[in-house]
Amino acid sequence: MRLRLRPRALRALWIGALASIMLACFAPSVPAQRQVQRAQRGMVVSRHEAASRVGADILRSGGNAVDAAVAVSMALAVVLPQAGNIGGGGFLLFHRASDDLFTFIDYRETAPAAAHRDLYVDAAGNVDTMAARRGHRSVGVPGTVAGLHLAWTRYGSLPWETLLEPAIRLAERNFRPNDELKRALAAERDKLERYPEGASLMLSRGKARRRFKQPELAQTLRTLASEGPDAFYRGTIAAAIEREMRRGGGLITRDDLASYRAIERTPLRGRYRDLEIVCAPPPSSGGVTLLQILGLLEGFELQAIERPGQTQHVALEATARAFADRNTFLGDPDFVQMPLRGLLSPRYLDTRRRTISLDRSTPSHFLAAGDAWAFDSEPPASRARPRADSTRVPQLQRESPETTHVSIVDVEGNAVALTTTLNSGFGSGVMVQGAGFFLNNEMDDFDAQPGQPNQFGLVGGEINAIEPGKRMLSSMAPTIVLRDGEPWLVLGARGGPRIITAILQIILNVYERRMNLQEAVAAGRLHHQWLPDVVWHEEGALTGEVRAYLERTGHRLRNLPRTKSSAQCIAIEPDGTLFGVADPRTQGAAVGY
Ligand code: DON
Secondary structure, eight states, X not given: OOOOOOHHHHHHHHHHHHHHHHHHHHSOSSOGGGGEEEESSOEEEESSHHHHHHHHHHHHTTOOHHHHHHHHHHHHHHHOTTTOOSSXXXXXXXXXXXXXXXXXXXXXXXXXXXXOTTTTBOTTSOBOHHHHHSXXXXXXXXXXXXHHHHHHHHHOOSOHHHHHHHHHHHHHSOBOOOHHHHHHHXXXXXXXXXXXXXXXXXXETTEEOSOBOOHHHHHHHHHHHHHTHHHHHTSHHHHHHHHHHHHHTOOOOHHHHHTOOOEEXXXXXXXXXXXXXXXXXXXXXXXXXXXXXXXXXXXXXXGGOOSTTHHHHHHHHHHHHHHHHHHHHOSOTTTOOOOHHHHHOHHHXXXXXXXXXXXXXXXXXXXXXXXXXXXXXXXXXXXXXOOOOOOOOOOOOOOOEEEEEEEEEOTTSOEEEEEEEEEETTTTSOBOTTTOOBOOOGGGGSOSSTTOOOTTOOOOOGGGOOOTTOBOOBOOOOEEEEETTEEEEEEOEESTTHHHHHHHHHHHHHHTSOOOHHHHHHSOOEEOOSSSOOEEEOTTSXXXXXXXXXXXXXXXXXXXXXXXXXXXXXXXXXXXXXXXXXXXXXXXXXXEO
């Protein structure tokens, strides 16, 4: 039977349809209540609602936390192309409840074989910072596919193809960018338009397309589903990457891809009062620096401090010291020797803590790394010397930070904290022709030249210099916090070095300030990274009294836009209830069941 509508009814239908289209366009794509959820069995928190749903569906259909992590990562490569990826790298921290195993999958990118220490230094001795941040020469050998596959091989349970299926469907679908992707496309338009492959897919006359499909990415994902990582590192996808590199004068070859290995490592573990913190080991600085700051703070009675601003001052001083150590002592453990025991030893931290004045900030140019080797049980023949010459205060570069964190807990109590990145938004800006995915610009996380700041303003040294096959130092810090021996918080963040201070503040907010997780994540954040010698503060992070105290003690304050870091976290409450919180700073979602 054909339905015949009268003109008035037709008009009403039109108006209704138009109104719902407009509402859909203007309503935020993730209402606030989706950013927080309580559930009993499983929980997935990621930076995109569609990806969180994919993960929750995998959990519901009997998959475990690692299965969900693989499916969510692949889905993020489609719906969050500015950060989610198969052309980047990351770290996955896993806790298996049945035997209390904690393990860490390192799938950080590596420098290609043709890379060398002075890759970005020109004949006059100057660093070409743009070459390290844009285009084919900024790309590290991608690790994501190898890392996710390694995690799945060791700890997954559902078939690999099943985990890629939702991402394939998303890539085939006509997809409407959310506000965040539109903003990222606008911010990175210049970069994208230099390499037309990605720009022509996502932009139209310089603006984000209202809708687009990703058929080439769908095909790449289908190939990965049927052939596994071999396709990426040896087969047709490797060939496409090599062709792309040749086209743009990049360094990565088939041999680089074939020799890439994800590595399973032992996570770092440390304590803060009665909490246990399980976190990222090198080549991330995330865990060491977080544990150092907490170790320094443990010597202060934070709850007894009454002067408004003094707690923040002490935390900033601890943070500056830990970052001085970070930038001096940390790098790829397969290439350099690091005084990890020294850096985390209570005696070393005592000596560092004694240099903190309660009412005076130490200017960064008076603050060098400590002599952590003296507290390490095995000092090597040649040690990284603390740098005391850090008098330069570089300016922070403008950058569009794009990393993404996923927290997952399944019905068995297994947990995954996974942080993955292309580094800047859309990485290098280069999309592999015919394969539909962006390549990272992770080479900028190396120190192109000692003393030269990278895009995050981080200033490091020799220890993180470029070498073929080496992993660049990261700040990503997937973390699990235990209370009474049981996982309590599963968390991580984006934001380069601000990842570490975001996680620190969330833990302190929950533990010391007794906030619930939602308040702890939303609270304004402060950031210090030794160099440049400034304290960044988000809106709402400082009351008038706190600001006045920090200024009186000598800190130089600067505004930090709230979008620069964002966290995705889960709290496991004492009765087992899962409380998922996606940071209100971005458009993430918590989906539980
Ligand atoms: O590994 C790192 O530390 C950086 N490549 C992370 C970049 C990042 O977090 C960008 N931000 N959202």
